[in-house]
Amino acid sequence: MRQVLLRLAAALPTLCGVVVVTFLLTRVLPGDTATYFAGPTASAEAIEQIRRELGLDLPLPEQFWRYVVALTKGDLGMSLTTGQPVRAEIATRLPASAELTLCALVLAIAIAMPLGVLAAVRQGSLIDHACRVLTTAGVSLPVFFTGLLLVYVFYFVLGWMPAPLGRLDAFATAPPQVSGFYLIDTLLAGDTETFRAAAAQIVLPATTLALFALAPIARITRASMLAVLGSEFIRTARASGLSGPTVVITYALRNALLPVVTVLGMVFSFLLGANVLVEKVFAWPGIGSYAVEALIASDFAPVQGFVLTMAVLYVLLNLGIDLLNRAIDPRARHGA
Amino acid sequence: MSPTIAPTAPRDSIWAHARYVLAGNPVTLFALCLFLAYALMALLGPMIAPFDPMASDTTRALQAPTWRHWFGTDQLGRDILSRVIVATRVDLGIALASVVLVFAAGGLAGLAAGFFGGWVDAVVGRIADTIMAFPLFVLAMGIVAALGNTIPNIVLATAIINFPLYARVARAETLTRRQAGFVDAARLSGHRDGALLLGQVLPNIMPIMVVQMSLTMGYAILNAAGLSFIGLGVRPPTAEWGIMVAEGASFIVSGEWWIALFPGATLMLAVFCFNLLGDGLRDIVDPRRRT
Numbered sequence: 001m002r003q004v005l006l007r008l009a010a011a012l013p014t015l016c017g018v019v020v021v022t023f024l025l026t027r028v029l030p031g032d033t034a035t036y037f038a039g040p041t042a043s044a045e046a047i048e049q050i051r052r053e054l055g056l057d058l059p060l061p062e063q064f065w066r067y068v069v070a071l072t073k074g075d076l077g078m079s080l081t082t083g084q085p086v087r088a089e090i091a092t093r094l095p096a097s098a099e100l101t102l103c104a105l106v107l108a109i110a111i112a113m114p115l116g117v118l119a120a121v122r123q124g125s126l127i128d129h130a131c132r133v134l135t136t137a138g139v140s141l142p143v144f145f146t147g148l149l150l151v152y153v154f155y156f157v158l159g160w161m162p163a164p165l166g167r168l169d170a171f172a173t174a175p176p177q178v179s180g181f182y183l184i185d186t187l188l189a190g191d192t193e194t195f196r197a198a199a200a201q202i203v204l205p206a207t208t209l210a211l212f213a214l215a216p217i218a219r220i221t222r223a224s225m226l227a228v229l230g231s232e233f234i235r236t237a238r239a240s241g242l243s244g245p246t247v248v249i250t251y252a253l254r255n256a257l258l259p260v261v262t263v264l265g266m267v268f269s270f271l272l273g274a275n276v277l278v279e280k281v282f283a284w285p286g287i288g289s290y291a292v293e294a295l296i297a298s299d300f301a302p303v304q305g306f307v308l309t310m311a312v313l314y315v316l317l318n319l320g321i322d323l324l325n326r327a328i329d330p331r332a333r334h335g336a
Numbered sequence: 337m338s339p340t341i342a343p344t345a346p347r348d349s350i351w352a353h354a355r356y357v358l359a360g361n362p363v364t365l366f367a368l369c370l371f372l373a374y375a376l377m378a379l380l381g382p383m384i385a386p387f388d389p390m391a392s393d394t395t396r397a398l399q400a401p402t403w404r405h406w407f408g409t410d411q412l413g414r415d416i417l418s419r420v421i422v423a424t425r426v427d428l429g430i431a432l433a434s435v436v437l438v439f440a441a442g443g444l445a446g447l448a449a450g451f452f453g454g455w456v457d458a459v460v461g462r463i464a465d466t467i468m469a470f471p472l473f474v475l476a477m478g479i480v481a482a483l484g485n486t487i488p489n490i491v492l493a494t495a496i497i498n499f500p501l502y503a504r505v506a507r508a509e510t511l512t513r514r515q516a517g518f519v520d521a522a523r524l525s526g527h528r529d530g531a532l533l534l535g536q537v538l539p540n541i542m543p544i545m546v547v548q549m550s551l552t553m554g555y556a557i558l559n560a561a562g563l564s565f566i567g568l569g570v571r572p573p574t575a576e577w578g579i580m581v582a583e584g585a586s587f588i589v590s591g592e593w594w595i596a597l598f599p600g601a602t603l604m605l606a607v608f609c610f611n612l613l614g615d616g617l618r619d620i621v622d623p624r625r626r627t
Binding site (some may be wrong): 014015017018020021022025026136137139140141142143144145148149151152155156163164268269270271272273274276277280281291292295296300303304306307310311314315 | 469470471472474475477478479482554561562566567568578584585588589600601604607608611612
């Protein structure tokens with residue numbers, strides 16, 4: 001328990017770094033924020049007034065202090081284009097992004113881990129080569145492009161999937177909000193019709209993201225399984241007459257899991273970034289498309305809020321992965 | 337002993353070695369050929385494009401691929417093949433510039449961190465950790481949004497998000513060589529720290545760093561194209577793969593597949609080529625890491 005607390009404390013400097021960087025992104029860099037906020041037609045007095053309102057005439061440390069105080073109250077500023085507080089918008093849109101990312105991750109793990117295990121067990125076989133091609137091709141895929149290809153094939157040509165227009169088609173109504181995940185909320189409400197509609201909408205974007213996340217997971221599973229399968233305790237297990245599946249699943253996979261869990265951190269970095277692109281392709285109403293809309297309108301507060309939210313999420317995810325590592329590896333628990 | 341023959345001998349053996357490796361590894365050879373094709377497209381660009389990439393002709397808008405227009409035409413009647421060819425220079429140029437920039441900055445920082453240790457190491461490590469605390473594409477978006485929407489800023493953002501990778505590789509490689517015999521020998525013969533670093537350690541970590549460059553080129557291309565896809569960086573009339581895919585995106589639901597497909601496939605193949613090339617180079621330079 002003490003070690004868990006220590007690990008939590010170790011995440012604090014990283015969080016501070018994140019806050020400082022997001023602050024610096026707007027304040028120190030070239031370009032006058034007040035002019036930016038006021039728009040191209042504003043007069044000198046209007047700019048001066050905005051400068052005072054935003055506190056931009058204060059010295060930098062004081063500005064930073066105000067930013068931090070606002071953050072502790074959960075205030076991320078106002079969006080210029082929608083006039084809404086950024087925090088409220090991000091809060092309503094976050095479940096959509098989280099649902100998509102989690103579905104993609106589950107899908108990617110469900111495909112990549114068996115593939116990596118099989119490739120390692122049958123090294124040099126057809127499936128091994130397929131795995132190698134897939135892992136190299138997978139990291140080369142521009143997600144926005146694969147997403148469009150899937151839309152063309154499965155929506156336009158085959159007609160199996162609905163149009164890429166968000167989380168639900170126009171005829172369905174959103175379920176009462178409990179978790180914010182449509183796939184869960186519809187089931188809770190007992191509405192299988194809407195569940196099917198929501199599931200149909202999420203298949204293509206989740207597959208697009210999963211294709212991208214597959215590669216690193218399959219690659220590390222294969223490499224780590226190969227290393228474990230070559231070790232002495234596996235030879236002993238085999239020599240003792242244990243069956244193939246028992247050796248591979250119970251003995252090898254459990255020990256090969258550690259590097260896989262570690263690499264999930266990197267996978268999350270990819271996924272959260274790729275999420276932005278996929279949300280744009282599928283008009284998915286998540287925080288990524290919110291940030292893109294704000295970017296195009298030169299509306300900085302939402303972008304800053306988005307970057308901060310993503311970074312905090314990512315730090316927390318890495319923390320979770322670390323704690324998970326401790327849970328499955330006794331060595332990490334005892335500080336080895 | 338003739339001084340003119342001696343220097344050429346090792347070079348011959350390098351080529352012989354490369355030929356030997358490539359013969360046993362057709363995938364790397366394929367990647368090399370592909371790379372040369374892309375390099376030619378980038379260098380010659382407008383000279384080999386069959387049409388003017390900017391010339392619009394609305395009477396020929398949205399035509400599917402024909403013998404005249406191999407890749408079809410877009411919504412303004414511009415020839416897609418020409419635009420794809422001309423875009424090569426833009427995309428590879430951005431990626432190359434950012435990789436060279438991060439190679440210099442990240443490589444030197446890592447070199448110094450590994451060699452001197454102490455506070456230099458701590459500062460470089462902290463910077464790298466802070467960058468790594470962000471999902472990288474998101475950080476790149478934030479940087480470009482804050483600095484302004486220009487190509488140099490795309491280059492800078494791509495370099496910044498790759499910084500930790502280069503700094504770490506350079507640091508790790510330097511650490512294993514810091515105490516090496518040849519470094520001690522050079523120090524004893526009176527070289528200063530700077531000369532040791534640049535003259536002794538740097539040349540020895542170069543091969544690994546070059547592999548790193550090839551591996552990150554693909555990622556840099558993806559990153560730049562992704563940024564232009566969401567409307568950052570290169571702006572519309574310019575031919576660039578990410579923008580062309582974005583322009584084609586609105587036509588894909590009505591069946592005009594060629595507008596997005598050809599630039600997208602060209603982009604994918606370029607990234608694939610650099611990844612294969614990087615893997616191949618790594619096998620040659622550092623066989624232990626072969627998977």
